[in-house]
Amino acid sequence: MAPLTITTERVAEFNAEKIALRSGDDSLFYATRYDGLGYSSVYWQVHPGRSKEDYCRRLISFYNDLKTGGFEDRGTRGLDLGIIFNKITETPLPLDYLDGEPPRLFQQPGWENFNLLRVDTPYAAFSMEDWSKGGWKPETGLIAVLSHQDISTLVARLISDTARHSVPVTELQPVLAERAYTFRNL
Numbered sequence: 001m002a003p004l005t006i007t008t009e010r011v012a013e014f015n016a017e018k019i020a021l022r023s024g025d026d027s028l029f030y031a032t033r034y035d036g037l038g039y040s041s042v043y044w045q046v047h048p049g050r051s052k053e054d055y056c057r058r059l060i061s062f063y064n065d066l067k068t069g070g071f072e073d074r075g076t077r078g079l080d081l082g083i084i085f086n087k088i089t090e091t092p093l094p095l096d097y098l099d100g101e102p103p104r105l106f107q108q109p110g111w112e113n114f115n116l117l118r119v120d121t122p123y124a125a126f127s128m129e130d131w132s133k134g135g136w137k138p139e140t141g142l143i144a145v146l147s148h149q150d151i152s153t154l155v156a157r158l159i160s161d162t163a164r165h166s167v168p169v170t171e172l173q174p175v176l177a178e179r180a181y182t183f184r185n186l
Helices: 050-067 152-162 169-180
Strands: 004-011 016-023 027-036 040-043 083-085 114-122 125-129 142-147
Touching: 004 169, 016 169, 027 114, 040 152, 040 169, 050 114, 050 125, 050 142, 050 152, 142 152, 152 169
Parallel strands: none
Antiparallel strands: 004 016, 016 027, 027 040, 040 142, 083 114, 114 125, 125 142
C-alpha cells in the first residue's frame, strides 16, 4: 500500500477545513469539518463491484451500530428524523423502514431511481448520493456521513468496507478522529 497523505485547506468564510486522504493517486475520502457549527461531513466513492442494495444494507448495519454504540442524540437538527429520497422538503419515511428483511425501504417507489437517499437519525445523518444521470449507481455513487460527535471508529469501518480504494480501519480511524471529528475554535 502506498503511504497515506493528508491535504487540508482552510475555508475561513465558513470557519471550516477541507480534508482529503489519499493513498498514492487513489482518493480514500474527503471531509469538511465545520468548526463553528461543530459537525463534519465525510464522503467517499464506493467500489463498483457491489449493488445498490448491498450498500444500503451496509448503511442499515451502520445505523444499528450507531443505535447500540452509546452515542448521544444530537438534539436540535435541521431536518426531521427519517428517510428521504431526492428532496429534503418531502415528508420523511419513518426510520423503521430500515427494519426487516428485506427492509420496507426497498418497496418504496423512490427506491428504484434516486439521486439522493438521506437518513437522518438521532446520532448522525448519512446518505447515498449520485448526481450523474440515471439515479444512484455503484459506478458513480458515493456515501456521506454527517456527525457532530466522534464516530470515527464506525465511519472508518464503513469506509474500509465500502470505498472504491480500501484501507485498513487502523489506518483510517486515527485520521478521522484527529482531523474530521476534533472541532477547533478558530
